[in-house]
């Protein structure tokens with residue numbers, strides 16, 4: 001039970017999978033307890049199953065452990081968040097100021113996810129005319145990780161309100177690596193089937209949009 005040996009999935013699984021998509025959340029409030037032993041490796045192994053252009057697997061996961069490096073990331077977040085707040089006026093500014101947009105203080109795991117610009121792997125296949133597909137590939141891996149984590153009761157919060165160069169510098173990664181996402185990972189304080197930005201009245205999900213068709 002629970003393993004598809006022939007690549008065919010049951011209706012019950014499909015329903016549960018759709019539930020997983022509905023209940024995956026961007027998490028900003030974490031319990032501070034560490035993840036169970038081996039769980040992060042398990043989640044990362046699942047994320048590695050993501051598709052990538054030419055099978056290049058251009059993602060690089062950096063587990064940020066040092067408090068000093070985490071502090072540097074928190075500092076760039078604070079700076080960028082303050083800048084963003086200054087860009088809003090009136091009710092939107094009040095609303096923005098009231099939102100928690102990162103779980104950097106509590107999340108037991110910080111993962112910075114980078115893209116390498118020219119991996120040998122894949123021998124360039126598929127990215128000659130669209131080099132940006134390398135970064136798209138890293139996004140697919142993050143998306144896969146998000147679901148793989150959530151399926152195991154682990155929350156992920158994507159933090160993009162940072163200066164990517166400051167993050168790269170703080171983590172001392174090779175100069176040509178490109179930051180794609182900074183992720184807070186840990187057990188969520190609470191779960192919800194509605195996005196927090198929707199609950200707070202910032203932005204609701206819209207119903208499925210118009211599908212275009214060209215003939």
Ligand SMILES: Cc1cc2nc3c(=O)[nH]c(=O)nc-3n(C[C@H](O)[C@H](O)[C@H](O)COP(=O)(O)O)c2cc1C
Nearest residue numbers: 024025026028100101102158159160161195196197
């Ligand atoms: C590329 C990307 C960057 C994001 N950056 C942030 C961020 O900096 N801070 C934040 O609170 N949420 C961030 N989010 C989460 C979105 O706000 C969230 O996905 C959206 O509101 C829908 O909510 P849900 O993920 O719970 O469905 C980001 C999501 C994506 C995909």
